[in-house]
Amino acid sequence: MSENQQSLWQFMSEQSDKLLNQTFQHVGLTFISLLFAVLIGLPLGILIARKRKISGSVLAFAGVLQTIPSIALLGFMIPLLGIGAKPAIVALLIYALLPIIRNTYTGIVGVDASIREAAKAMGMNNWQILFKVELPLAMPVILAGIRTATVINVGVATLASYIAAGGLGEFIFGGISLNNTNMILAGAIPAAVLAIVLDGLLALLQNLNFKRLRKVLLVLPIFLLILSGFYLLPKAYGSSLTAGFTPEFMGRQDGDLGLKSVYGLKIHTIVISDAVMYKAAFEKELDVISGYSTDGRLKAFDLTILKDDQRIFPPYYAAPIVRESSLKKFPELEKVLNLLAGKISDSIMTDLNYKTDQLHQSPEKVAKDFLISRNLFKVSKNGKAGIVRIGSKIFGEQYILAEMYKMLIQGNTDYKVATKTGLGGTKICFDALVNDQIDFYPEYTGTGLLVLLQPKAEFAKQIAHDKDKTYRYVNDEFRKKFQIKWLTPIGFNNSYALMMRRKQSKELGVYTITDLKQYLDNNK
Amino acid sequence: MIKVEAVSKSYGNTLAVKQVSFEVSEGENLILLGTSGCGKTTTLKMINRLITPDAGNILVNGKDIAKEKPEVLRRGIGYVLQNTGLFPHYTVAENIAIVPKLLGWEKEKIKSRSNEIIEKLHLSEKYLSAYPGELSGGQQQRVGLARALVTDPSVLLMDEPFGALDNVTRTSIRKEFKGLEELKRKTMVMVTHDIHEAFELADRICLMNKGEIVQIGTPKDLLYKPVTDFAKNFLASEKLSLEFKIISMDDIWDLIPSSEPVSATSLSSSVSVWDVMDKLQSAPSLVVKNPSGEQKNIAFSAITEAFKRYQKKQSHE
Numbered sequence: 095m096s097e098n099q100q101s102l103w104q105f106m107s108e109q110s111d112k113l114l115n116q117t118f119q120h121v122g123l124t125f126i127s128l129l130f131a132v133l134i135g136l137p138l139g140i141l142i143a144r145k146r147k148i149s150g151s152v153l154a155f156a157g158v159l160q161t162i163p164s165i166a167l168l169g170f171m172i173p174l175l176g177i178g179a180k181p182a183i184v185a186l187l188i189y190a191l192l193p194i195i196r197n198t199y200t201g202i203v204g205v206d207a208s209i210r211e212a213a214k215a216m217g218m219n220n221w222q223i224l225f226k227v228e229l230p231l232a233m234p235v236i237l238a239g240i241r242t243a244t245v246i247n248v249g250v251a252t253l254a255s256y257i258a259a260g261g262l263g264e265f266i267f268g269g270i271s272l273n274n275t276n277m278i279l280a281g282a283i284p285a286a287v288l289a290i291v292l293d294g295l296l297a298l299l300q301n302l303n304f305k306r307l308r309k310v311l312l313v314l315p316i317f318l319l320i321l322s323g324f325y326l327l328p329k330a331y332g333s334s335l336t337a338g339f340t341p342e343f344m345g346r347q348d349g350d351l352g353l354k355s356v357y358g359l360k361i362h363t364i365v366i367s368d369a370v371m372y373k374a375a376f377e378k379e380l381d382v383i384s385g386y387s388t389d390g391r392l393k394a395f396d397l398t399i400l401k402d403d404q405r406i407f408p409p410y411y412a413a414p415i416v417r418e419s420s421l422k423k424f425p426e427l428e429k430v431l432n433l434l435a436g437k438i439s440d441s442i443m444t445d446l447n448y449k450t451d452q453l454h455q456s457p458e459k460v461a462k463d464f465l466i467s468r469n470l471f472k473v474s475k476n477g478k479a480g481i482v483r484i485g486s487k488i489f490g491e492q493y494i495l496a497e498m499y500k501m502l503i504q505g506n507t508d509y510k511v512a513t514k515t516g517l518g519g520t521k522i523c524f525d526a527l528v529n530d531q532i533d534f535y536p537e538y539t540g541t542g543l544l545v546l547l548q549p550k551a552e553f554a555k556q557i558a559h560d561k562d563k564t565y566r567y568v569n570d571e572f573r574k575k576f577q578i579k580w581l582t583p584i585g586f587n588n589s590y591a592l593m594m595r596r597k598q599s600k601e602l603g604v605y606t607i608t609d610l611k612q613y614l615d616n617n618k
Numbered sequence: 619m620i621k622v623e624a625v626s627k628s629y630g631n632t633l634a635v636k637q638v639s640f641e642v643s644e645g646e647n648l649i650l651l652g653t654s655g656c657g658k659t660t661t662l663k664m665i666n667r668l669i670t671p672d673a674g675n676i677l678v679n680g681k682d683i684a685k686e687k688p689e690v691l692r693r694g695i696g697y698v699l700q701n702t703g704l705f706p707h708y709t710v711a712e713n714i715a716i717v718p719k720l721l722g723w724e725k726e727k728i729k730s731r732s733n734e735i736i737e738k739l740h741l742s743e744k745y746l747s748a749y750p751g752e753l754s755g756g757q758q759q760r761v762g763l764a765r766a767l768v769t770d771p772s773v774l775l776m777d778e779p780f781g782a783l784d785n786v787t788r789t790s791i792r793k794e795f796k797g798l799e800e801l802k803r804k805t806m807v808m809v810t811h812d813i814h815e816a817f818e819l820a821d822r823i824c825l826m827n828k829g830e831i832v833q834i835g836t837p838k839d840l841l842y843k844p845v846t847d848f849a850k851n852f853l854a855s856e857k858l859s860l861e862f863k864i865i866s867m868d869d870i871w872d873l874i875p876s877s878e879p880v881s882a883t884s885l886s887s888s889v890s891v892w893d894v895m896d897k898l899q900s901a902p903s904l905v906v907k908n909p910s911g912e913q914k915n916i917a918f919s920a921i922t923e924a925f926k927r928y929q930k931k932q933s934h935e
Contacts, residue, residue, distance in 0.1 A: 208702075
């Protein structure tokens with residue numbers, strides 16, 4: 095444990111520049127959106143306190159906005175506002191809106207009627223009543239709303255890294271993808287501390303007496319503005335093209351680090367989620383992205399792969415990895431899973447992914463159609479001899495594979511099947527397997543080598559480009575270390591690849607990563 | 619001067635105030651008396667346009683209030699509420715300064731006038747920097763009164779001003795209220811459901827029922843010349859104690875036998891029968907002096923005899 099703590103500290107001090115940047119961005123994002131939420135929510139709350147008839151519908155609408163899943167909301171924003179700060183701020187603002195509107199409304203409605211009557215009877219006009227009586231008296235309740243909104247925003251702002259808006263989410267999601275606990279904690283701990291500190295400060299403010307509150311309220315907007323300005327501090331260097339890389343890619347030797355050290359690529363880079371990256375490239379928000387070679391969106395968005403002419407991306411052959419204890423428990427399992435071995439090539443996998451991602455067919459249908467076309471499909475026996483638990487990571491390809499395995503097991507054996515799909519990134523899935531929460535899931539040889547085993551860099555370099563050596567090495571090591579067996583690869587190689595829009599690639603004459611580097615160097 | 623002419627107000631299908639008319643002359647205190655829901659508060663609030671009448675006219679100091687800007691009208695009329703309506707986030711000084719500030723008074727003037735009014739209302743200056751929440755109910759009510767009086771408006775409206783106070787505080791503050799120099803010249807309309815309060819403070823009482831005026835008149839008119847059974851029954855249970863309070867020694871002076879004063883100290887004959895009887899609890903007799911200087915020695919038997927004869931005389935008129 096102490097070793098772990100120390101290395102977390104080391105990680106944080108090594109990455110202190112990035113950490114500081116991300117923290118500034120995080121605070122900035124939180125407060126810019128809060129500022130706008132107050133600017134919109136406060137007047138709206140006042141309005142519905144005056145016109146009670148519309149209060150129900152306004153509050154209901156803000157409530158509905160609040161229930162939209164944050165990732166989905168960020169996704170909706172991209173076609174409207176692109177990627178980066180704008181959509182993130184708007185999304186955060188939407189989440190912050192409800193508590194502010196509701197508390198402003200509740201606060202004003204809660205002002206004692208006799209006090210309002212006295213104000214009116216003394217000859218105050220509506221504005222004077224609002225600013226001198228209603229708002230000051232409602233202020234503790236309004237501040238409570240702002241406090242809730244702030245804490246919500248600190249949390250949701252971690253997701254902003256999905257659409258290239260930065261913040262502490264870069265570390266958190268990068269860490270989850272890379273199986274790097276220190277990286278996760280380096281993002282999660284500051285985010286939590288930020289939430290606690292801001293909550294505490296606002297609680298203090300909320301409990302001030304009227305006299306002090308008046309003074310503080312004058313300072314508050316200035317304070318908000320300054321904190322909002324934090325977002326503008328860290329500015330990345332510019333280049334003629336913009337790249338969008340996933341948090342995972344950013345931290346990998348066979349990713350951004352390799353691009354820098356092997357190719358010497360210098361490109362303006364923003365961190366973005368896999369879920370929106372392809373679309374952003376299609377919409378010309380990004381020029382170069384780090385995709386997967388079998389991704390269906392490659393086909394859908396008419397992107398082309400830049401040739402990895404210096405071979406920094408190792409092969410990623412997919413194969414089911416199974417607990418050895420499970421193979422003993424379910425003797426027929428290995429044979430059934432190997433039915434799929436060598437059956438799916440790169441182009442077939444891209445096509446299957448295209449069907450789910452772009453044609454919106456269910457993974458179940460895609461899996462069934464494929465099995466039928468290969469004469470592998472058998473009707474489920476509805477067996478009851480023990481439950482095989484299948485896991486999958488949270489992306490389409492894995493869902494399809496999980497469905498295929500489910501049908502094969504049900505059709506060929508008497509086992510029952512439980513699927514636990516969508517287990518986040520590599521780390522979550524692998525931990526579930528090691529801890530006997532699932533029996534197997536499809537993994538990739540490259541991931542097994544570079545993410546899960548993490549051998550010395552020298553050694554990794556030697557074997558990473560050889561498909562067979564890699565497979566043998568991971569299989570041996572996994573059996574020794576984790577009692578987990580790699581079955582025969584399915585056939586396709588889902589490796590990392592840099593991609594551009596086909597049209598742009600042609601226009602610029604950029605077909606390989608070396609071309610890209612030269613183009614960037616010539617067009618500074 | 620306030621003039622209310624055929625004013626009506628309804629809420630939905632309920633007629634809250636029906637064709638009410640009355641006049642309050644300068645310096646007079648008219649009390650609107652009645653059970654809850656009789657329309658007295660609605661009537662009061664129409665005078666400073668907190669409520670807009672459906673029909674009829676109201677004139678304050680000769681001007682039609684419908685033609686004035688409501689804010690301007692209200693700044694010129696003092697208003698005291700049952701629950702004080704003090705701003706909890708303002709100090710006592712700031713509460714008192716609300717209307718002067720709205721009228722654009724200078725700081726110095728506000729300060730000197732605030733000090734003056736607070737002294738007249740027997741509040742210590744140290745309370746000026748306190749918040750209303752730190753004061754007792756009686757003190758809060760005084761601040762409410764100070765706030766209404768600070769600009770010395772000629773018209774004062776009061777909605778159950780003592781309603782939220784306990785009985786003891788209420789009696790003492792009422793007595794004080796009666797003696798306030800500051801209120802002597804004011805044209806006042808006050809709402810209450812407390813019969814004793816009305817009879818103690820009113821120049822004239824306007825008895826209301828179901829949105830209509832039953833009777834307007836002096837306390838004595840109401841007691842001895844009720845115009846309807848409602849008016850009679852309304853006061854029936856309290857009649858005797860009210861009589862003791864409103865009949866003064868002047869009223870029964872002629873009915874008391876003359877006698878030589880036995881004591882040097884004397885009471886004014888403007889005091890009520892109630893007060894004299896109260897004092898006779900601790901002394902066998904008292905000397906009372908009427909405005910023309912005549913003095914009479916009064917014992918319990920004499921005063922009760924005179925009171926009875928006065929009552930009989932009134933009921934025969």
